[in-house]
Amino acid sequence: MKLAKLIFISIITVFIFFACTDPVEQTQADDTAPGEIVVDLSSPPPGSNADQAKWDSFDDAKKQDSWDKYVADNSASTESTAEAPVVEAPVERTPGSGAGGGGGSSMIPVTVGELTKAPMNIYYYGLGELKAGEEIRIAPGSNGAVASLYVSEGDFVEPGDLLFSLDNNDLVKNIERSSEKWDRDLDLASIKLSEATANYETTSSFYSKDLIAKSEFDKAKQDWEEAELNYEKIQLAKTIEIENLQENLRTTVAISTGRGYISNITFNKGEQVNSGDYVEIIDIEKIAITVQVPENIITRIKHGQQVIAKQASAPAYILEGVVTSMGLKADSNRTYQVIAEFENLNQKLLPGMLMEAQIQMIQYSSNFIVPKESLIIEGADQFIFIVKDGTAEKIPVEAGQSRGTLIQISGSIKEGDLLVIQGQTYLQKGTAVNVVETKKYLPESTEF
Secondary structure, three states: OHHHHHHHHHHHHHHHHHHHOOHHHHHHHHHOOOOOOOOOOOOOOOOOOOOHHHHHHOOHHHHHHHHHHHHHHHHHHHHHOOOOOOOOOOOOOOOOOOOOOOOOOOOEEEEEEEOEEEEEEEEEEEEEEEEEEEEEEEOOOOOEEEEEEOOOOOOEEOOOOEEEEEOOHHHHHHHHHHHHHHHHHHHHHHHHHHHHHHHHHHHHHHHHOOOOOHHHHHHHHHHHHHHHHHHHHHHHHHHHHHHHHHHHHHOOEEEOOOOEEEEEEOOOOOOEEOOOOOEEEEEEEEEEEEEEEEHHHHOOOOOOOEEEEEEOOEEEEEEEEEEEEEOOOOOOOOEEEEEEEEEOOOOOOOOOOEEEEEEEEEEEEEEEEEEHHHOEEEOOEEEEEEEEOOEEEEEEEEEEEEEOOEEEEEEOOOOOOEEEEEOHHHOOOOOEEEEEEEOOOOOOOOOO
16 A cells, blocks of 8 residues: 555656646757857857946847857858867967956957058049040042042041042143143243343443433333343242142142041042031040049049049950049039040050049058958047957057048058958957958959
8 A cells, every 4th residue: 555655656746847847948958959059148149348247238139139140250160060079178268368258268260361551542433435536637628529539437547648639620721721821921021021132232232332322221221121020020920820720739639647547538439528528537546535523523633643444345454544634614514524545555445435434533641451340449449459379459540541441540550460350349358369261351453
């Protein structure tokens, strides 16, 4: 009887034990994998700057956010050891490690980059259209029909090359008729001059012998001088008229006055042309880009400042030039024209192409440049973390100019120091760190 009573009491005890055990907690405990990070909102994550008292003042959302960041930063190292046997290694401890409470003394994984000095350039970015460095238009010197066309669009010409000629048959005939007329007049004038010369010579001989009166001698001399002057006048008139006619003839022939490519011809052979027609020659060995700049930028651009341009379809082909001209009057959109010139030695770029351009506005002197996210701000104080001998050093700095995601700083730092660029939010002075990656944080160049 006593034995049966004892067995009954044992059964009741076991039943009460299992009834009081939470099956959910039991399942969670069974599901926790070795090495998995367990989130406990009652205490701060390892390496947190908050001590337990400060942690208790946070609301649940802020606590969860802090744990989420810790889990994300440590997920890589956790995954790499998930399949390996869990071996408990001694924790490396350094003076100051684990400061802040609640975080223990484990090493904080960080990514670093070598501190680097560089100038900081501030650019204006815009789109611009290319234009030829020089454009020459050769128009016909007179109206008429095109007799010959010696070039085509795309041809390369040098100064003095023949471009086209107009029908000049009428001008040639006019020159011939004019020349014949003046030749007849000159023949008559020459005869009169010969007669006057002979009479003057005879009269002069007689006068020297006192055979004729002085008045007769003077009359012969005057006739000779007038005949000579008349001949010279006719000869000069002929020269002037023939030269004018020949000049008109020359206007029917057009020659190149520059070096470049034929880009446009407004007429064809046989068509009538006037002063509004032309052959266009462009020089693309030098090329210019025109960019419209807003009024708040134009005052920061100066002659001679650097301009870099590239075409979207040929990003590897980059032009480097300088500002050569700036407009003084705004257009209807309140923008000003800025022109830069480039050497287009390979002649791969052509007028009319759209280019992306960056115009240098300011260049700040060389200083340390860091990612903005690596700069920690606490009230009026600013500092960065660098890694030295496996621990984090907290270095006060002063911030300078910024551009995009980068900012200049100055302080007790030197080139080559290992700047913490990821994981810095979990650090304090003296925190032990594990450098998981060293990478460059500055772009290769400031171009685009």
